[in-house]
Amino acid sequence: MSPFLLNFFPKYTAPEAFEARERLVDVLKGCIADTHDDDEGDQVNVISRKRRDISTKHSLSGDYLGRSELELLNGLLSNTVPAVFWMLAHTLAGSFFGSIKEEVGRSVQAEGNRLQFDIGQVRAQCPTLVATYQESLRLYASSARAYKVVQDFELMDGCLLKKGSLVYVPTETIHRNPKNWGPDVLEFKPERWMKSEYDHHPGSYAPFGVGSSICPGRHFVFDMILGSLVVLLYSLDIELAPGTAVGVPKTRLKVMSGVRLPVHDLDVVLKRKTLGEYNSERAKWAF
Ligand code: HEM
Incomplete structure (x- = not known):
């Protein structure tokens, strides 16, 4: 992957990754081009269809569309999926699990087996869930x-940055610096985010980068991750399997953009939930 990211004649320096990318672009291009809004059982999601419509309106090529779909997948797979993993793992292992379940229960409107929630309300009314999200990105975002x-x-401090040089800012170093976060910097503590005032250095938290290249998916992903947790925790009884512990892994600084991957799988016990009239097996979520 590293030679590929360097982008120095990747066709020759990273042929396998290069070929795989081109194959994926072709598949995505074809898949989206063949989609029509009225297709029966259409598998292409609404976001991709809207993106296709915007690209067509602005005369962007099919190749561009395939490549931008791949970028979306990259954002989702390299960051969002592991972020959901860490958030769920710490939720299950933490003493704040009860508060999160209670917040989630309050956010969902259920009419029999038809369920829905307003993501704006989740953002505003689930402080422990939101704090868990922020703390997960503090500890695991590693761009x-x-x-x-x-x-x-x-x-x-007197250090001179010379014109023309490159400054490299690894997020982990900032997010795991005791000067910014205190001696318990490596502990997972959502309560850091639940104080009435933010009392950390403004530059001490930047999971999405800063400035003109800041991640454009940051608001979307916030809603997506909170929404996933709401659906999971509402639909299922989940707990860690006996003997399973979740610790914060040691720092392994990697020159990669993404959220850290877990070193081990996490064993959990899942049960479908039945609450009065509500039976998760027959439940339908409306988004
Ligand atoms: C937890 C999830 C995510 C994290 C932690 C994350 C983090 C980042 C970071 C650190 C950057 C580089 C910012 C910089 O250079 O200053 C970035 C760029 C980017 N992200 Fe995300 N991201 C996430 C999810 C997503 C999603 C879901 C999408 C797509 C919908 C996305 C799309 C992008 C794009 C297109 C860029 C490049 C922006 C540019 O170069 O101008 N990201 N992201």
């Missing part, structure tokens, strides 16, 4: 941003 210095600049 590395690069900036070019456009003029000589002296930092407060």
